[in-house]
Amino acid sequence: MAHPPPSSFQIFEPQLKQTGAVNSGGGFMDLSHLMPHISKPLPAATGAKGSSVVTPSSGWAVDKLTRLGYYHPLEPCHLDFPKARLNDLLQKLPECLRMLSCQVSYEDNWLAAACKTMEQVEFQVSFFEDRKDTQVVFIELQRRCGDSYVFHQDYVQPILAVVQKVKHGQPVDAKPAQPSRMSGLDLDALLAEHCDQATEDDVTVAIELAFNLVTAERVDALRLGMESLEVLTDTSKTGMSTARRVARVLVLPADETSHKLVQTLLRYVTDEREGQDADIRFRALQVWSNTWQVAADDMECPLESFCDVFCSKDTLVRSLMSRVEHVREQPHEATLALRGLEALCREMPHLLAEVSWPVVEQAKDLGTAENVALERACCKFLEAR
Secondary structure: OOOOOHHHOHHHOOOOOOOOOEOOOOOEOOOHHHHHHOOOEOOOOEOOOOOEOOOOOOOOOHHHOEEOOOOOOOOOOEEEEEHHHHHHHHHHHHHHHHHOOOEEEEOOOOOEEEEEOOOOOEEEEEEEEOOOOOOEEEEEEEEEEOOHHHHHHHHHHHHHHHHHHHHOOOOOOOOOOOOOOOHHHHHHHHHHHHOOOOOHHHHHHHHHHHHHHHOOOOHHHHHHHHHHHHHHOOHHHHOHHHHHHHHHHHHOOOOHHHHHHHHHHHHHHHOOOOOOOHHHHHHHHHHHHHHHHHHHOOOOOOHHHHHHHHOOHHHHHHHHHHHHHOOOOOHHHHHHHHHHHHHHHHHOHHHHHHOOHHHHHHHHHHHHHHOHHHHHHHHHHHOOO
């Protein structure tokens, strides 16, 4: 997932060559004036007494700080800070990324990290030394894919807030500030005050539209259909009343369209064949995780009937546990699987016997160290034992 910033254009920067550049007198040209413009790793930073700065346990390659490339235009999301604060920032930033539940891959060849969020936003955190002032370092946040609004509001602002505090020597909060994503609850209140709640007909139309997209032969339509179902089942985005109605349709489908949609969505969760689009599988898992959590709190939506009709309990638990077993490779999938398992076991306590609790404990240890959303999902599930 990690890769060099494409905007650095290092391949086109001036290079010093050992052969082929001669002057009229037959000797080699003096190209030393180009040296300041060449982007290259810098020596390891040293402390006040010349001792090498200790590499943080998180995995930052502190000895690979790179000077800002001559043709590298910095992204708008960047800040500068004194190099003397670099080690402090590298110590504080991993905890910020943990609290933001980012999956982080640290680079080996330069001071950077690739991050992936629960919302499938991918971005790069990179550090560069200023070309003009070697005592100044830039931190750059570059979005690679995903929702730009979520990237800026939920990740750029909290991360840069930590950078600002470290820059000025201020204490860093244990939990970075994040905007509240409770628009769905506000929507519930507005609907109750000004108009009627979503009707069965509204939900039927929405399900039909989603079905047409999910069963289309185009990948873009399939992804759009999954994203629409993900929103419809998320109480924080669409409200409890709408999410409950949609969950009832998915758990207890009453017509042919709903049956086919449920079977299609389940296939992405229970069928682990190679070649399936990873993003589509993730979004299908998110739809079911949302649905099972809403259904577990709804007396009119029995989850046991759903398992009896569409998918055996053993198959469902085995498929979800396989995500938890691969938590190091896909922590976000493991988080969704744990949330879904907790909801299913709450309604069907006998499923607890099918769970591999040592695997859940291992996932909790990883979450405690790297991912707070994973940690919370594990703790909530472990409480049900």
